[in-house]
Amino acid sequence: MTPTLQDSPRQGSYSLGQLGRIFWPYFRPFRRQIIGAVLALVMVAGALLVMGRGLAYLVDEGLSKQDPELLNRAVIATALIALCLAFGSYLRTTLVNQVGEQVLAQIRKALFAHVVGLAPGWFETARTGDILARITTDTAIVQTVMTSTISMAARNLILLVGGLVMLVLSSPKMSLVVLLAVPLVVAPMIVLGRRLRKASRLAQDRLADVSVQAEESVSAMRTVQAFARQGLVRDRFDDAVGGSLDAALARVRLRGLLSGIVIFMVFGGVSAILWVGGQDLLAGKITAGDLSSFVFYAFLVAASTGFLSDLAGELQRAGGAAERIAAMLQADESLPQAAIPRQIDAAHKIACRFEDVSFAYPAATARPAVTNVDFTIGHGERVALVGPSGAGKSTLFHLLLRFYDPGAGRITVGGQDIRDLALDDLRRHIGIVSQDTALFSTSVRDNILFGRPDADGADMVAAAQQAEAHGFITELPQGYDTLVGEKGVRLSGGQRQRLAIARTILRDPGLLLLDEATSALDARSEAAVQAALDNLSRDRTTLVIAHRLATVVRADRILLIDNGRIVATGTHEELIVESPLYRHLADLQFSTPDRQAAPAIEGTG
Ligand SMILES: Nc1ncnc2c1ncn2[C@@H]1O[C@H](COP(=O)(O)OP(=O)(O)OP(=O)(O)O)[C@@H](O)[C@H]1O
Ligand SMILES: [Mg+2]
Known part of the structure; x- marks a missing residue:
């Protein structure tokens, strides 16, 4: 009854190259935007890097020498850099997110199109909630990561490398302090990061359980209420949410711990630099501007290291999601097709x-x-x-x-x-009328036309008449335009069956498969359904x-x-x-x- 975890669609393990090959086609049409985003990104990183030197100039020339003219110029230069920064950020954010949204839409469509074509056997091992999670949550994770995360990663990588270069250029001695501090920052990140990834994956799985529970109970709500088992499904859902909460809290604790440690390390490192550099400043070996720009670069380096480690976890999470999507995209449960049918x-x-x-x-x-x-x-x-x-x-x-x-x-x-x-x-x-008729949450008309969408109105009404459905349809509030509700809940069992029969009559199949209902209808709708079936099967x-x-x-x-x-x-x-x-x-x-x-x-x- 309750599906278990191993029921979920198979997860393959894919190498990064394989994932790249699977997903690149969705990105390829947006090459131009991607290149634009990369350029914008380089511009932003460059502007940030130049800003440190601008800061030194401002402190040394404008502030120390008490020259208002120089101060003005320094401020204007800084403002220009800031403008570059702003424009680059705007461009990068827009381009990246536009590409992201479009790629997301394409992947979702491809995923759904693929799933719709899979043979029924596949759906017997998959859980609906899981399939939905793949199409909605997993694709969204991949989108976030492929776009903002990767662009943030690239930006921070440039900042890290550029910042290090600037550090070494401005003071080799103090760079040594920084380089000593970096492993201290990175080590806890690697250790905690690994545990964080595990916790994240678990949290994702538990979250999927929540959606599976909700989906299953909601879609069987009438049965649940008829058996007065709301308590049972509530408890089951509470359990799933509890599991998800525990997993999420564990993840949050690790994340909090990690960011606390990183912040302490970063500011500790910056203090150490201030201390070493302050002594040089007092001894007159460097200027105040040098020191401020140095602190600025040190901060950039530390911050980008922090970011990158954080993003690594995020990338890992996306890797999991991407693998799940890839497994579903490549699920090959379709039936062999004749080459020349x-x-x-x-x-x-x-x-x-x-x-x-x-x-x-x-x-x-x-x-x-x-x-x-x-x-x-x-x-x-x-x-x-x-x-x-x-x-x-x-x-x-x-x-x-x-x-x-x-x-x-x-x-x-x-x-x-x-x-x-x-x-x-x-x-x-082939026309089939089965015991459990599946209707869609559209209008009566659309449900009948499902049998043959290109049929004209007169044919559609004729089909409804033959199916003994025209009478009750015209008595509905909006006639043929009445919405039937999800799975047709707003109709009676007999009415649903007659709509299904009308749909099949419209299809006009040469071979008819009927599964007579085992559930009892009242005598009148039973007779109506029977008459409709007789009309349907005549001459077939x-x-x-x-x-x-x-x-x-x-x-x-x-x-x-x-x-x-x-x-x-x-x-x-x-x-x-x-x-x-x-x-x-x-x-x-x-x-x-x-x-x-x-x-x-x-x-x-
Ligand atoms: N998807 C499935 N996977 C595994 N076994 C199945 C599946 N569907 C049906 N079966 C099994 O195959 C056998 C035949 O099932 P089938 O649905 O054809 O019975 P039926 O004659 O239509 O019964 P009923 O009159 O109750 O509808 C049953 O033993 C059933 O448990
Ligand atoms: Mg049967």
Whole structure:
């Protein structure tokens, strides 16, 4: 029930080069902006470096010599440098963030496009909350790091190197003090930084757990409330948040400790320089300007070292996020496609055939769901599938739609092996109405048009009429423009089903797969749904998972499935005589002729 951590999509381990190759294509279109940003960055760093010398000039020439003219000039020069600094910062920030936002959008689109194309098997091992976290949080982390963090890193690197050079140039002796101080600053950063990274990764994982819990409970809210289990999901969510909080607090403590140590080291180093330099100043070996510019550069060097160490942790975090995205971008769970796909000739009454098909779900390879299934459904025939729960009826539908490929045997639709067809082409010819209808949170109209978006209004209404849905739709507050709510929650179960039927009628498939609802509807909507299904299946090859007497009686043929095998075929009358299992099922399921007996325990979603 509660998914575990190892359910999350596989995380690969990628080298930096591999990550670069995967993500560079998204940055390539923005080369010009990136070069511009780099130039702006160099300008900013250069201006900052020059500023130290400006400071020395200001102190020595303007202040010490008490020359107002020189002071004016020094101030103007400083102001000009500041202007450069401001302009460069503006340019860098804008360019970098523009590129970042656009790259983020591109990566998100690519990620989603890839996920949408993955085979259903992949989604059985992935957690929805995790997938969402990848598309939103992880991409955002990568964006931040790829743009602001890297540009900050570059800026600080230039400052560090430039600052060191200026230090050595202005006073080799005092540079020695600085160089001695640097390892003292860096050592705790490396040690604490490593622990910080670990703590960050843990915090990210715990945060993902929070979103998984929230997503799961919210999407099953009606079931949760129907069972009065708000307390349970609240506790579970509280646990997840508690775990996330603990991890975050541990990370915050480390971060605080690190920045405290770094600040102490930096100011300690600067004091040491002031002390050494102050003595030189008193002895008249250097000027006040030299000392102030020296302190300025020392500060730059220390600060950029601090920044860089901080950014290293940040880069590490992004590395993790980038790996998760890359793993998802490269998840290869799609079904093999025919190089030159064949076409289905017939548009209507398509025949299909299972040839000795065996199949086990990827999540349960040891136990086949379907074994040696072999049958043909002729042109326009109406075949009912009957069997106990878990027999493998829905699985046959999944195989026909090619959600999975069988382990052995082959399936043909319209005379073609479905592996030789383009997936979209195959699925365009098949209409499915399943027990759990998925509607979208758009209008009634859009939900019907989902079957064939280019259909005109008249066709759409005609489909709704055939699906016995036009009546209730026109009684809705905004008719066809009424919004149905998330997953169609604002409609009744029977209404949802009739919309799904209208959608399939509009699609006009040549092969129809029906999964009759097991949950009971009230007698009136049941009758309406039944009438809609009858309209839908008229003149089409139909394979129906039957739960009603009316359906099996009218079927041309019944396939009795048990344990993944076809155990008997024939008409209702024949099977009643020949098969004890069928008799038993018929007694259980078809005893009330117009309504299915099983009450809906959980018929709330
Ligand atoms: N995604 C899956 N991964 C692993 N096993 C699965 C999966 N889906 C179904 N199964 C298993 O395959 C078997 C056949 O399932 P299937 O859904 O085809 O049954 P069914 O005949 O449609 O039952 P029902 O009448 O209850 O809908 C069951 O034992 C089920 O547990
Ligand atoms: Mg089923």
